[in-house]
Amino acid sequence: MLAFVAAATILSLLAVILSNRVSPLAALILIPIAGAIAAGVAPGIPGYIVDGLAKIAPVAGMFVFAILFFGIMTDAGLLAPLVNAVLRMVGERPSRITVGTALLALLIHLDGSGAVCFLITIPALRPLYDRLGMDRRVLACTASMAAGVNFLPWTGPTLRAGAALKLPVATIFTPMIGVQVVGLVFVFVVSWWLGVREERRLGLGDHAANAEIPAPLGVTPSHSDAELALRRPRLFIVNVAITLVVVATMITGLIEPVVVFMAGTALALIINYPSAAQQRERIDAHARAALMMAGILFAAGAFTGIMTGSGMIKALAQASVSHVPDAIGPRIPVLLGMIAMPLSLLFDPDSFYFGVLPVIAEVAGHFGVPAVQVAQAALLGQMTTGFPVSPLTPATFLVAGLSGVELGAHQRFAIPWLFAASIVMTLTAVAFGIFSL
Structure with missing residues (x-):
């Protein structure tokens, strides 16, 4: 039940923000409150919010x-x-x-x-x-x-992956x-x-470099x-x-x-x-x-x-990886690499790397897949190519705000290209023999 409410809450947030029907500020406050009430943890909402604000x-x-x-x-x-x-x-x-x-x-x-x-x-x-x-x-x-x-050995996702799976970052990155x-x-x-x-x-x-480009509406080349x-x-x-x-x-x-x-x-x-x-x-x-x-x-x-304190993120993480068919077990790194970028829209980095990734690595280990491959697959998208468009990271709002672009417009424009980058790198990892099909 808690995992279902968590998924519904996050999907509702993404849908509302992407549709530009409600401001991100209002959506980020009201939707998780509604989700917490639906999950039956309403009394804890004030404490969850205060903890989140402190961080x-x-x-x-x-x-x-x-x-x-x-x-x-x-x-x-x-x-x-x-x-x-x-x-x-x-x-x-x-x-x-x-x-x-x-x-x-x-x-x-x-x-x-x-x-x-x-x-x-x-x-x-x-x-x-x-x-x-x-x-x-x-x-x-x-x-x-x-x-x-x-992504580099000293960036957050790499450090989290190494810490979560107890692997040297050089083993993951090199x-x-x-x-x-x-x-x-x-x-x-x-x-x-x-x-x-x-x-x-x-x-x-073809001679754009020498062409005179008109200034956009409301913008002049000269300064007042x-x-x-x-x-x-x-x-x-x-x-x-x-x-x-x-x-x-x-x-x-x-x-x-x-x-x-x-x-x-x-x-x-x-x-x-x-x-x-x-x-x-x-x-x-x-x-x-x-x-x-x-x-x-x-x-x-x-x-x-709210999502972390109520346990909704943890419940969703466990439900997402609890049932893996035997046919796809050996291919977990490839599949994870393919979906790692979209997972940034569902999980914040700490929840994924410390909550979801160890479970995925444990499941993969039953099929003979080394944990390092799971870590490498995660780095192909989860809060790497995904972090500039995820509503779960401040950087997304920063890049949209500094660019003067609506959040939804930025996400609709950038997500396909960022997702494509993850796919290209995953296929490259297969071609280089890092992952196996």
């Missing part, structure tokens, strides 16, 4: 101050030279820009953090996409693909390097194709006097130094990310806009985006808190 609070704080920090730095003109440099490198040909987007996201994601990848890549390139009239969904999708396929290379080739090919499709949509021919007044070119080096320190400190993990961004935001404010009035104006300018992000993240905390 999400540092993440929400980081995102709020990250939005303020990068917003202030953008106002001060920090990203303008970077955007201009990218424009000079790739020209004004959308197919080159999309490939450049994937490359930039791939390089930034080497630190293993999807949040850092999106926080740096998307704000830097969104003005370029807007200037050329390109579809922002392409920006969100290409960045998501590059970050999703770029045989998959060739598979990942093929996956990255797929990402760049798709990115190029999406760019070519944008060229056709914009009516550009008010925007130029906010620029601080004399403080460019100082702002670069602050940004590098903030990013480096966060990547190294020396200080909690929320503390880093809080301090960075305070420094950015007082250095670039010394007066209290100017500081209030800059905070007000970005408060809407920060508040919306915080609201959605806390709502996501309520959702995961």
